Amino acid sequence: MxxxxxxxxxxxxxxxxxxxxxxxxxxxxxxxxxxxxxxxxxxxxxxxxxxxxxxxxxxxxxxxxxxxxxxxxxxxxxxxxxxxxxxxxxxxxxxxxxxxxxxxxxxxxxxxxxxxxxxxxxxxxxxKTMNKKSFNPYIRKAIEYVHENYSQDITIDSLCNYLDINKSYFCSLFKKYTGNTFSYFLNHFRVEKSKKLLRNSNLSLLDIAIEVGFNNQNYYSMVFKKYTNMNPSKYRISTSLEE
Structure with missing residues (x-):
């Protein structure tokens, strides 16, 4: 609060x-x-x-x-x-x-x-809070990994192998320290990155989906709508009208 x-x-x-x-x-x-x-x-x-x-x-x-x-x-x-x-x-x-x-x-x-x-x-x-927060080292490394590799295929299994940590323990830690699941955090981050491309580029939706790490356009559109209550095309149109 x-x-x-x-x-x-x-x-x-x-x-x-x-x-x-x-x-x-x-x-x-x-x-x-x-x-x-x-x-x-x-x-x-x-x-x-x-x-x-x-x-x-x-x-x-x-x-x-x-x-x-x-x-x-x-x-x-x-x-x-x-x-x-x-x-x-x-x-x-x-x-x-x-x-x-x-x-x-x-x-x-x-x-x-x-x-x-x-x-x-x-x-x-x-x-700023995320940057200053004293996270568990595994959580900090996981967030840094997403920031650097969000355009690549990232799974919890591959991430836990990279961190050398038990999967269920990592999921529990991530929820404890961030308040969200790792999948929620990853998709949220990718959607926010895609918004910038929708506003500032002429890339197709498929190209944007791939650019931010989604493996197909339909899944990207579904996730985008879940997080923003509109599909990517409508978001692109609404931001262009505001300008």
Whole structure:
């Protein structure tokens, strides 16, 4: 939890946007930038409906030109059970009004950038934590091996032979120190590497799949969709539209 709190504090320092962190059961975990008035207008039931409907925005109508909006972002890109960041309240237009003067104004065009920023802070802090964490030597070597060889065929058996460690003991250690299975970590790493190629190259999906270590395009697409809720082609199109 300290990790998530540090993410939210850094985001607030950068953007001065109120942020709530809620669990997947919609319990309030942490908040920053809120005052009593914000608490009164915070639409917890509407946020719950929004999240359950897989939405990302909630707008509250004030008059014909001005809305308050919220942005809902999954803490984890891959596991919604980790909870949600709620950014807002935010005004979509500047307004001179004593009651609303404390609500920050950001155009709706900014909302996607705010989402990316908070998730980039999560990724950056996670990477730094992983680098600084005092892992068991076997786990550190396994992670280094993936970073250097992810484009090759990697199996738990071959990795354990390389590390000279019992397979079941290694699997238990990896889960203990990272919170995930080795297969989850490997696929996650490969999907993230493939995202960069989808955004920044014209390689075919088959070429990208092979480049990051998947042995066929169909399996790559299946894994990509499992981790991101969209297939690689749709991801490539969505990122090109954002640009």
């Amino acid at each position: 300290d990790f998530i709190i540090s993410v939210v504090k850094d985001f607030y320092e950068c953007c001065n946007i109120p942020v709530k962190v809620i669990s997947s059961e919609f319990d309030n975990i942490y908040q920053i930038g809120y005052n009593d008035y914000f608490e009164e207008i915070f639409p917890s039931e509407q946020i719950k409906t929004l999240v359950n409907n897989s939405g990302s925005h909630l707008n509250i109508h004030l008059d014909k030109d001005v809305n308050i909006y919220y942005k809902v972002i999954s803490i984890s890109k891959f596991n919604k059970n980790k909870g949600f960041f709620i950014l807002g309240p935010i005004l979509n237009k500047p307004i001179i009004n004593n009651t609303l003067s404390n609500i920050p104004y950001r155009s709706l065009e900014c909302s996607n950038y705010m989402s990316k920023l908070i998730l980039n802070i999560v990724d950056d802090k996670f990477d």
